[in-house]
Amino acid sequence: MRKSIISLMISFLLFFPLFGQAPAKPVQGSVSISGAWALYPMVLKWVEEFKKIHPGVKIDVQAGGAGKGMSDVLAGMADLGMVSRDVNPDEVKKGAFPIAVTKDAVVATVSARNPFLSEILKKGVSRARFIDLWVSGKDTSWGAILGSREAAAVHVFTRSDACGAAETWAAFLGKKQEDLAGVGVYGDPGLAEAVRRDPLAIGYNNINFAYDAKTLKPVGGIAIVPIDLDGSGAVEENERVYATRDDITAAIAKNVYPSPPARDLYLVAKGKPANAAALELVRWILTDGQKFVPETGYIGLSPEKLKEGLARLK
Amino acid sequence: MRRLKDLIARRAMLVLAAVPGLLVFLMLFGLLSRSKAILALKSFTGLLFGSAWHPLKGEFGFLPFLAGTLWVTLVAMVIAVPVSLLTAVYLSEYAPRVIREFTKPVVDLLAGIPSVVYGVWGVLMVVPFVGNVLAPLFGVYSSGYSVLSGGIVLAIMVFPTIIHVALEVFSAVPHELRETSLSLGATTWETVKHVVLRKGLQGIIAAVVLGVSRAFGETMAVLMVVGNVARLPKSVFDPAYPLPALIANNYGEMMSVPRYDSALMFAALVLLLVVLVFNLGARLILVRIERKVE
């Protein structure tokens, strides 16, 4: 008699492992996720935590780029796509169902050995000047960018592979990735490396690539270009948000750093996720999962956006 | 029973022998049918010779990519052909046995290195070399990501192909011919010039043709070092955007943007056609030379 009571109590306790939380019915099944590198670290963290609650779910996460994520989902080759850019109307027509899950951003970068670095950090660069660099494609000089006499040319770099970072930076400049000028380098680290090597270079990177994950300071050899938001020609106190990763994520959360180049990151399904495990995963991400966002270097979404997402999932 | 097996085998092999040809045809057909969408938009020549590439605006001009492919392949061959042939001649005619036994495996090993590794190495060493050493030497600016970098990396990848075939060609030249030449007072070099190279001309051309094919067909390694800018390069220090790189960089976008996937399939089709035409041309030249020799 006592044994069965004890075993009953044990199974009762096992069934409610998370003391104080609403018991989640363990979900079974498998989910395949594919897409942008920008979301990869966050999704991995979420998957790790999710599997603690639902050990019966098999989740496969592959990173191959935002475009691939979208293609895979629309082709039925993945349950969820990690997409680091806004979804095109054509994609929506094909059945894309995006849910915003977190935020991150793209920042402009120069080499730490840039001869005009102190001036850059003091004056910042305005959106109009960024457009001169990346859209008009003319040979610009550092003097033209900083409003001084320097004749040294600016070496502009961009991404060669179709990616969310480039689309977002282009969106900030009012264009699309294909409109961006500059030498195309493959991959985020490739672009960072190209900028690091060339003192006169300018490029852009996802904040997770621009800031060191451990020290939270800009990665060695790279400096972040402040955006002169009000065009005043100087970086004011409220515009000086680039010292550490925490500074910039706070600025993004407060909307001090504009969106774009900050952006929502999405998980996309084809129509409402039919896979029960996938649906539960997304629901969890929009609720309990959000608490893991700041420690992974991303920015949490506003409660309204989260509620909106949950409502759409019903 | 044995005869039956022979007959079955013969029929089976006959069918299988049609496979390569069938494969080429299937590829042509498959790519063509997938390119229909974009061919409906613009004519074949319009696409090939258009110079603007803005897919989201519906502009699909492939000229910059064709030019990019041509430039990079040309530079690669300019470097690879002399170096490979000279090496092959040295190994075949001059080198002491020890050096030859050591170098031949090295050349074959070079052929085995995967293209990703070449690309990675190219970014590490070739790009800075071109950008920081060569370009300033010529008084130009280059980021290093350029036609020249692509050409250098490709050339090294092509060395083993040309050397291998050239060595075979040279070894096929009968010794008596060399001995006769030498006994007439010619130096080794003159023997090479007038006997070995002349006798092996056909084979050498075949080797070069093969090298071009190999250079042309390489995707990944070039992609990482060439700069990927969709503009006609004006010098070897400019970046370029070869066709294979276009496809590899953008395949992920294939389903999202209308006609983009069709355009990329068209790019693949163009590559296939270029290879076909090139091989046809090479075959014709070789046949003509063969006739002259006879």
Added chain:
Amino acid sequence: MRTSRRRRLEERVFKVLMLASTVIVTASLLVIVATVVVKSLPALRLSMLVQTPKGGYYLGKEGGILNAITGSLYLASGATLLAVLLSLPVVLYINLYARKKSVLATFTRFSLDVLWGIPSIVFGAFGFIVMMTLGLRASLLAGIITVGLLEIPIMARAMDEVIRLVPASLTEASSSLGATKLETALKVVVRQALPGILTAVLIAFGRGIGDAASVLFTAGFTDSLPRSLFQPAATLPLAIFFQLGTPFPEVQERAYASAAVLTLIILAISLGSRALIKRFTRHSIK
């Protein structure tokens, strides 16, 4: 005599050029291999070879590339097998069965030349079309088919080279003893050319395992070991790419280590093939 001096000068100049060229070629190999090895040293650990990536591997945490190593080996083996089944009969046919100038033989050889020159990305694109037509997802099978097709021209050309060299006297002797063409083909020609055939297979294997463009759209990628033909499979070239694409220097070092592993596999096969050839040459008639 002036002419003599000019001749000798010319020879000397060319000798220098030739030596320089040879040095360039050899040095390239050594530099490339050395660079990869040196950059990979910090990350070369046994765990790299025997573990699959654990959660967070691409963020710098534990794990290894066993998924890619096994995936690549399965894929390349499957592809090479497919290629052998399609290449050897074709090469035997055009050398032994067809008449010298037969249309089929010329056409087949030409097609093989064309296929040899087609960029691997086009094979990838074609593989993608095949996948969509057959309704296959990105999977090991799709990768095997695509890489197999890629390997056919490489293998066929190398096989053709050696089978052509089999002296006609051998085949004639065999037929005069009453053997059917099939028996001649299998028992005499293949045995004679076996070292070359094996080399051809191994060369094709090396190209297949190292190619990224063909598996880019077709094989997918996964962090687990290959479970079934219809699931995505990881491959070393793509693993290298993905690890290079992360912001963490530790993971980038792992990319070099993966490159070193891939290169070592191919080199080991290349050297192993030489040893095999030496062994099999015992049975060949010189």
